Amino acid sequence: MIRWAALTTVASTLLGTGCASVQTDDYAVYRHAPEASTLADEPVSVIFANPEGIEFRGDASHDDSVDSANVLYSGAAGAGGVAAQIALHATMVQGAQDRKLEKSREQANLALEPVAEEVQELQSLDPATLSFPGRFSVRPWPGDADIQSVHVETHPVFYVTENLDSLSVKNVLVLRKPGDPPEQPIYRNLVEVVSDRLIDPDSEKGTVGEGLEAAVRELYQTSVLIALDDMDGRLQAQDQQPETFRYDLDGELRLERGVMVRESCSDIVLRNLRGWLISFPKPDVETECMDTLADGSVPSS
Amino acid sequence: MKIKLILLLALVAIGTGCATAPQDPIALTKDFYDEPAKVAIYQKSFPETASMTMPGASCLLCMAAAAVANDAVSGHTKTLSTEELSTAVKGMEATLEEQGMGVEWVDIEEPMQRLPRFKSPEDSDYPKEDYRGLREVVDADHLMVIEFGHIGVERTYANYVPTSSPQGAVTGTLYMVDLNTNEYYLFDPIHVRVPVEGDWKEPPEFPGVTMAYFEALERAKIQIGNALAGKAPLEVAGETR
Numbered sequence: 001m002i003r004w005a006a007l008t009t010v011a012s013t014l015l016g017t018g019c020a021s022v023q024t025d026d027y028a029v030y031r032h033a034p035e036a037s038t039l040a041d042e043p044v045s046v047i048f049a050n051p052e053g054i055e056f057r058g059d060a061s062h063d064d065s066v067d068s069a070n071v072l073y074s075g076a077a078g079a080g081g082v083a084a085q086i087a088l089h090a091t092m093v094q095g096a097q098d099r100k101l102e103k104s105r106e107q108a109n110l111a112l113e114p115v116a117e118e119v120q121e122l123q124s125l126d127p128a129t130l131s132f133p134g135r136f137s138v139r140p141w142p143g144d145a146d147i148q149s150v151h152v153e154t155h156p157v158f159y160v161t162e163n164l165d166s167l168s169v170k171n172v173l174v175l176r177k178p179g180d181p182p183e184q185p186i187y188r189n190l191v192e193v194v195s196d197r198l199i200d201p202d203s204e205k206g207t208v209g210e211g212l213e214a215a216v217r218e219l220y221q222t223s224v225l226i227a228l229d230d231m232d233g234r235l236q237a238q239d240q241q242p243e244t245f246r247y248d249l250d251g252e253l254r255l256e257r258g259v260m261v262r263e264s265c266s267d268i269v270l271r272n273l274r275g276w277l278i279s280f281p282k283p284d285v286e287t288e289c290m291d292t293l294a295d296g297s298v299p300s301s
Numbered sequence: 302m303k304i305k306l307i308l309l310l311a312l313v314a315i316g317t318g319c320a321t322a323p324q325d326p327i328a329l330t331k332d333f334y335d336e337p338a339k340v341a342i343y344q345k346s347f348p349e350t351a352s353m354t355m356p357g358a359s360c361l362l363c364m365a366a367a368a369v370a371n372d373a374v375s376g377h378t379k380t381l382s383t384e385e386l387s388t389a390v391k392g393m394e395a396t397l398e399e400q401g402m403g404v405e406w407v408d409i410e411e412p413m414q415r416l417p418r419f420k421s422p423e424d425s426d427y428p429k430e431d432y433r434g435l436r437e438v439v440d441a442d443h444l445m446v447i448e449f450g451h452i453g454v455e456r457t458y459a460n461y462v463p464t465s466s467p468q469g470a471v472t473g474t475l476y477m478v479d480l481n482t483n484e485y486y487l488f489d490p491i492h493v494r495v496p497v498e499g500d501w502k503e504p505p506e507f508p509g510v511t512m513a514y515f516e517a518l519e520r521a522k523i524q525i526g527n528a529l530a531g532k533a534p535l536e537v538a539g540e541t542r
Contacts, residue, residue: 026499027500062496062497062498063465063494064465064466065457065464065465065468065494068459069459070357070359070459070460086460086462089460089461090461090462093463097465244385244515244516246523253520253523255516255519255520256512257511257515272512273506273511273512274503274508274512
């Protein structure tokens with residue numbers, strides 16, 4: 001009886017470990033109901049859903065692999081004992097993986113130190129200043145109060161690279177209708193906007209702060225506008241096969257897999273295999289061009 | 302007791318004797334393309350489909366447990382195409398020709414298995430096999446070999462326990478030997494591993510794992526291109542984001 005209990009424990013531990021990963025808040029399962037386009041009447045009501053204000057993080061590694069020597073399990077205590085040892089081993093490895101990711105995040109967050117004051121100030125930025133007149137207006141999180149109208153919740157996290165000369169935002173946007181189940185919104189997606197030219201690393205400290213605020217506003221607004229266009233069905237792939245796009249960010253090669261849904265004079269928007277929309281700088285900026293969608297039409301934003 | 306100690310020492314000595322230092326990467330010299338030459342290219346191995354490996358799950362029961370735990374993602378990996386990398390490998394011919402080289406693909410599977418040992422000088426720029434005998438077989442000045450050990454997804458294990466999430470992975474080696482001197486002109490180990498960004502448990506399509514896989518392919522392609530351009534090896538491999 002004890003042996004079966006131990007074996008069950010180890011099986012569940014292994015399956016659990018096999019599926020283990022650190023849950024992150026910069027992740028969303030894409031959902032797009034057809035009624036999304038009719039509900040998001042402009043100007044759209046947008047809620048800045050981070051109660052603690054604007055959040056910054058360093059761009060951390062996702063590699064959770066750890067070295068772990070193979071362990072010789074003692075058979076002296078029988079199958080149950082071996083099972084218990086495997087379960088303990090799995091728990092130790094999982095702990096090491098979590099510590100590695102945490103250390104990686106802490107290391108990446110050191111990039112924020114040179115602009116710690118500016119970041120602190122930005123956390124108290126009035127969300128209303130992030131509004132885009134004519135398209136959407138932003139208001140702060142209302143707490144537990146019920147919202148009696150259709151609205152878009154936004155959960156942005158801003159990421160800075162090591163030497164502060166590029167900034168990106170990952171914004172999880174959820175279109176909600178009063179009365180709908182929270183887990184089944186009409187629209188939910190993650191929009192990432194990457195910029196390589198908004199913060200000048202050679203600027204004076206004060207200027208960096210101003211540049212940071214302007215960059216935050218621009219990236220946030222761009223992410224919401226992209227999501228609104230997606231809700232309207234304006235960012236559809238035209239039977240394209242996914243391909244891998246390359247771009248350089250702060251001297252580092254970045255790669256994204258997906259289909260291009262918009263190409264502007266300076267940026268490309270693609271939909272990746274998760275359905276997320278990613279806007280990144282074009283490798284070669286054209287001086288004379290016209291912004292177009294994947295179907296050749298001109299975007300509204 | 303004494304015999305046991307002697308046996309132990311002998312085992313250690315044999316084991317130590319078998320261990321060899323890995324070949325250091327060697328970049329093409331800038332003047333390689335100055336003189337037109339004939340290059341034979343041999344693709345030693347290329348898996349037709351992607352696959353999932355679980356290194357470290359070494360015992361039979363461990364392998365079985367790992368296979369069960371990763372059944373869904375492993376099955377998905379088998380559906381992923383390797384064509385993008387295959388196309389890039391074929392493109393090596395055009396790259397060399399653009400540089401003025403005469404290029405021919407060769408199939409030398411059998412002679413490659415019978416290469417004699419090469420007593421190299423105290424220099425790591427020479428392989429341990431003697432390729433010079435292939436000069437007449439392939440009718441070329443240099444032999445370029447590309448081989449892939451694994452293309453697909455990798456998840457490391459320590460016995461029964463996974464020590465990583467699945468990662469896109471491409472491993473292999475690209476090297477070129479001068480068939481006159483047996484000297485390496487190029488040695489570029491390919492070890493690309495790309496972690497999944499965010500949650501990887503997304504059955505049945507596993508988009509995160511799929512993106513990591515295709516990013517690994519792309520980084521391997523870039524590494525091959527860089528190697529032929531004479532850039533230092535390992536510029537693009539390894540940790541990405």
